[in-house]
Each structure stands twice: as C-alpha cells, then as structure tokens.
Amino acid sequence: MTEAGARPRPVLEITDLVAGYGGGDVLRGVTLEVPPAGITCVVGPNGAGKSTLLSAVSGLLRPRLGSIVLNGDDITGLPPRQVLRRGVVQVPQNHSLFRDMTVRENIELGGYILGDRVLTAQRAATVLGMFPDIAGWSGKKAGSLSGGQQRLVEFARALMLEPRLLLLDEPSMGLAPRVLRTVFDAIRQMSAAGVTILLVEQNARAGLRLSSRGVVMESGRVRLSGTGREVLENPEIGALYLGGAVRAD
Amino acid sequence: MTALLRTEGVRKAYGGVRALDSCTVEVDEGSVAGLIGPNGSGKTTLFNVITGYAKADAGHVYLGDARITNVPPDRVFALGIGRTFQLTRIFASLTVLENMLVASPNGHAAARRRAMEQLEFVGIAGHHAALAGTLSYGQRKLLELAYVLVADPAVVLLDEPAGGVNLSLVNTIADRIRELNAAGKTFLIVEHNMEFVMGLCDRVTVLDSGSVVAAGPPAIIRTDRRVLNAYLGEDLPDDDPHPEERP
Numbered sequence: 001m002t003e004a005g006a007r008p009r010p011v012l013e014i015t016d017l018v019a020g021y022g023g024g025d026v027l028r029g030v031t032l033e034v035p036p037a038g039i040t041c042v043v044g045p046n047g048a049g050k051s052t053l054l055s056a057v058s059g060l061l062r063p064r065l066g067s068i069v070l071n072g073d074d075i076t077g078l079p080p081r082q083v084l085r086r087g088v089v090q091v092p093q094n095h096s097l098f099r100d101m102t103v104r105e106n107i108e109l110g111g112y113i114l115g116d117r118v119l120t121a122q123r124a125a126t127v128l129g130m131f132p133d134i135a136g137w138s139g140k141k142a143g144s145l146s147g148g149q150q151r152l153v154e155f156a157r158a159l160m161l162e163p164r165l166l167l168l169d170e171p172s173m174g175l176a177p178r179v180l181r182t183v184f185d186a187i188r189q190m191s192a193a194g195v196t197i198l199l200v201e202q203n204a205r206a207g208l209r210l211s212s213r214g215v216v217m218e219s220g221r222v223r224l225s226g227t228g229r230e231v232l233e234n235p236e237i238g239a240l241y242l243g244g245a246v247r248a249d
Numbered sequence: 250m251t252a253l254l255r256t257e258g259v260r261k262a263y264g265g266v267r268a269l270d271s272c273t274v275e276v277d278e279g280s281v282a283g284l285i286g287p288n289g290s291g292k293t294t295l296f297n298v299i300t301g302y303a304k305a306d307a308g309h310v311y312l313g314d315a316r317i318t319n320v321p322p323d324r325v326f327a328l329g330i331g332r333t334f335q336l337t338r339i340f341a342s343l344t345v346l347e348n349m350l351v352a353s354p355n356g357h358a359a360a361r362r363r364a365m366e367q368l369e370f371v372g373i374a375g376h377h378a379a380l381a382g383t384l385s386y387g388q389r390k391l392l393e394l395a396y397v398l399v400a401d402p403a404v405v406l407l408d409e410p411a412g413g414v415n416l417s418l419v420n421t422i423a424d425r426i427r428e429l430n431a432a433g434k435t436f437l438i439v440e441h442n443m444e445f446v447m448g449l450c451d452r453v454t455v456l457d458s459g460s461v462v463a464a465g466p467p468a469i470i471r472t473d474r475r476v477l478n479a480y481l482g483e484d485l486p487d488d489d490p491h492p493e494e495r496p
Contacts, residue, residue: 024415045480046288046441047412174289176266177483202288203482232481241480242471243443 009072011036011165011196012057017066019056025064026052028220034165038212039187039197041228043204045241048217050200051093054167057198058090059083071164085113087164091154093173099143103134103153106142110160120160127156130193131186148179152186159190166190168199172206184210208232216240252311253278253435254330254404259298259308261291261459268294270459271308274437276404281426281436283450283467285443287480291459292439293335296406299437300332301325312404331402335409335439337389339396341382345373348381349396367395371425387418394425404435411442423449447471455479 012034020026026049034040042050055061057068059080068076075083097106107127111120128135134156137145142153151171158166168187172180180203188210191197201207207228208214214231216224218240224231231237252275261269269291276282284292297303299310301322309318312328320328340348349364368374371391376384381392390410397405410426411419423445426436440446446453447467454464457479463470470476 043481045443205478205481205484207482209484237481238472238477241443242477243447 013069019063040213041207041211044217089163090167093169097142104138110157283446283453286456290456329403331397332406333393346377387414
C-alpha cells in the first residue's frame with residue numbers, strides 16, 4: 001500500500017542506462033519510469049534507441065552501465081529467461097508466430113514456462129475470452145492470418161503469462177491504416193484490463209494519443225516526457241524529429 | 250540550374266500497397282539533394298525505380314533529356330547513375346581491392362590504380378588487402394561509395410550512407426560528399442540522420458505514403474508543419490484525442 005497522496009511505485013525504473021552493439025552506445029544515459037496500469041509510449045526519430053531500450057529491459061541486450069529495476073527488484077543484466085519469469089513479456093517488432101502451428105497452439109506456447117497443462121488451458125480460455133475474434137480463428141494455421149490478425153494473436157500469447165509489464169515494439173509496423181484501429185483498440189483493451197504497457201511506436205501521434213505517459217527519445221537519450229498530450233503538443237518535438245522548430249497540429 | 254535527374258508522376262504498387270503515387274522529384278545538376286520521409290514512405294522504392302531495380306507502373310524517369318524509365322540496372326549504371334544500398338552489398342570473402350575490381354576482372358594496371366585512388370579518397374586504402382568482411386559497417390559504406398565512384402557516374406544515389414555508422418565516420422562520409430560535390434558531382438541522398446541531411450543538402454524532398462509532401466531548402470523543410478505531421482503519423486479514425494482526461 002502507498003501512503004495517502006503518495007505516488008505509487010513505478011513498475012519499471014530505468015536509471016542512466018547505457019547500452020549498444022559492438023562499437024558504439026545506442027542508449028547514452030536513459031532515465032525513465034513506467035507507472036503501473038497505464039500505457040507509457042516511447043516515440044522518437046529513427047535510430048533514437050527505442051527498440052534498443054526494449055531489448056535492454058527484456059534482457060536481450062546486456063546494458064553497459066545503469067540500472068533497470070522492476071517492482072523494486074534490480075533486473076539489470078539478467079538473461080531474458082529470468083526477466084520473462086519475473087513477468088516482463090515482449091512482443092517483438094517482426095511477426096513471431098509459428099506459421100505452421102494453429103492459433104491456439106501458438107497461444108498455448110505463450111504459457112510454456114508455466115509447465116502446467118491445466119493452468120495453461122485456463123489461461124488460454126481467459127485470453128480467448130478477452131479477444132473473442134481470435135477464438136473464431138483458433139483452429140487456423142497462424143501463417144494464414146493477415147498481419148493485423150497475427151498481431152492480435154501475438155498480444156494474446158503475451159498475456160498467457162499475466163505479465164506485470166508488457167513490452168510492445170512498434171506493433172503498427174507494416175500494417176495497413178485500416179488495421180491500425182483494431183490493433184490500437186486491442187492495446188487499449190489490454191491496458192483497461194490492468195496490464196502495464198511500455199509501447200514503442202513509430203506512429204507517434206496515434207501512440208501518444210493512446211497513452212497516459214509519453215516519452216520522446218532522440219540520439220539515445222530521453223528528451224521530453226509528460227502526459228501523451230503534453231508531449232504531442234510540446235513545440236520541441238519538431239526540433240527532435242527534424243532539427244527545426246515547428247509545432248505539430 | 251536545370252534538373253539532371255527527374256522523376257515525373259512515378260507510380261508503383263506492390264500488390265495492393267501503393268508505394269509511390271505520382272511522385273515527382275527533381276535533382277539539379279551539381280546539387281546535393283536529400284530525400285527524407287518516415288519509414289515506408291517510398292524512398293528506397295523511388296531509388297529502385299530510378300535505377301531499374303523496380304519497374305514503374307506509370308510515370309517517367311529522366312536523366313538530362315533522356316528518358317530512362319524502366320531501363321535495366323546495368324544500363325542505368327552505364328548511363329551515369331551510380332547507387333549504394335541501405336544494407337551494403339559487398340563481397341565479404343574478397344579483399345577490399347578485389348571488391349573494387351569486380352567490374353574490371355582483367356586487373357588492368359589502370360583499373361587498379363584508379364581503384365586505389367578511390368580507396369585513398371574515402372580513407373580505407375590501408376585496408377586494401379584485408380577481406381571486405383573484416384571491415385566495420387561504416388568502412389563498408391565507404392567501400393561501396395568508392396566502388397560507385399570508380400565508374401565516375403554523373404549522379405550518385407546514396408541509400409542511408411550514415412545509417413548505423415559511428416559519428417567520426419559519418420563526418421568523413423559527409424566531408425567526402427562535400428568534396429565530390431565541389432568538384433561537380435550530383436547527389437541524391439536518402440537518410441534518416443537529420444543533422445546529416447540538413448547540413449549537407451541544398452534541397453530536400455519529403456515523401457509520405459509515396460507522395461511528395463514538401464520540397465525546398467533545409468531551413469524551410471525543418472520548420473514545415475506538413476513535414477512534422479508526416480513524421481508523427483496520422484490520427485486514427487475516431488481517435489479519442491485526450492485519453493488522460495477520461496475518468
């Protein structure tokens with residue numbers, strides 16, 4: 001319990017994080033917090049380090065400096081499997097379903113580390129209840145679904161572990177505009193169900209409008225943060241994307 | 250100035266997806282032109298259409314007065330348009346110098362000399378005997394640039410020359426482009442690094458969803474609201490504009 005008026009403890013606290021690949025640092029001292037039960041959206045120009053940030057959180061990339069704290073536990077540098085066991089689930093940018101397996105099999109695989117058939121079946125039923133559309137496709141091969149449908153199944157699979165933190169890496173990537181609506185609605189729905197979400201999104205406007213918190217990264221650092229709306233209306237966002245000063249509509 | 254390279258109303262679709270839609274872009278002779286836009290806006294597709302790697306569904310490409318629409322890549326190269334690729338296309342198991350000589354396999358002394366000159370120009374001559382696969386990513390980009398320059402093209406198309414390259418090599422690449430341009434070479438550059446583009450280009454064209462949304466000098470482009478809106482993306486239909494105000 002938190003004291004009256006006190007801020008709830010953030011689900012994720014990232015402090016002075018430095019990380020990169022081979023030669024250079026992509027993240028150059030990132031500090032940000034993800035409050036519970038909302039959507040925190042990270043936007044920024046190409047190469048800002050958004051996806052790298054998610055990789056560092058999920059353990060796919062070992063940071064060089066700084067710390068990552070999940071619900072008070074330091075998870076910095078833990079391997080992905082252990083980060084996953086602590087409840088951090090990532091939906092990667094590229095489609096990641098097993099194409100030749102059915103939708104239901106793919107979703108059940110999301111519960112693989114539970115090691116419990118009964119619990120897996122219960123969770124699958126819950127998840128399918130949350131996404132009734134998917135239930136209608138559950139016997140289909142995942143590879144036969146459209147890009148937007150696959151995205152929804154990936155979300156459903158991620159929910160099998162009842163994540164304490166869900167990482168979504170550019171879920172709108174490669175989707176036709178008319179499908180975006182469905183995918184963003186699903187993100188909103190997961191958030192409404194109490195899932196804490198850290199969203200990286202190339203469509204900054206749509207991502208920030210959806211989110212309770214917004215963060216703009218540029219050149220490996222956090223340059224702006226606030227509510228989604230504050231960030232979107234901040235005149236500096238133009239400079240960060242274009243190196244000039246211009247307000248968004 | 251007159252346009253040395255021009256696309257006029259180019260249209261290109263992949264399946265149902267319209268990658269380019271009446272896309273008209275002009276590159277003045279002797280200029281450094283930039284082509285920017287959010288991911289998926291059609292930049293590389295336009296490069297592919299210009300260089301013959303993709304066929305235009307409609308519209309035309311001109312080099313000077315010559316119409317070169319849908320001319321195959323080797324002919325486009327011979328006509329004077331050289332290009333590099335976003336992901337470098339080098340032969341990793343050949344040496345750096347061998348990579349330079351792939352197009353002139355007889356190994357004439359003149360060709361070797363010219364190849365070495367170009368490697369020196371881009372600053373990797375010291376690596377000429379090394380396997381190209383051992384070069385850093387930035388050095389590979391320089392090798393590709395050197396390779397393209399050997400043919401002395403009138404126009405050089407660079408696809409993300411600064412992408413994934415460390416800062417000091419980014420500056421080297423920018424310096425080499427400036428020197429070549431001062432000597433009269435024309436460039437069209439696709440790049441996400443805004444400082445690089447805005448610092449280097451005379452004129453920048455902005456694509457969004459396959460169409461030109463703005464074109465002009467960097468100082469104008471970087472304060473153009475349409476450009477920022479292209480980068481920030483579209484509102485979704487019926488989007489709730491202020492979610493944080495909901496109870």
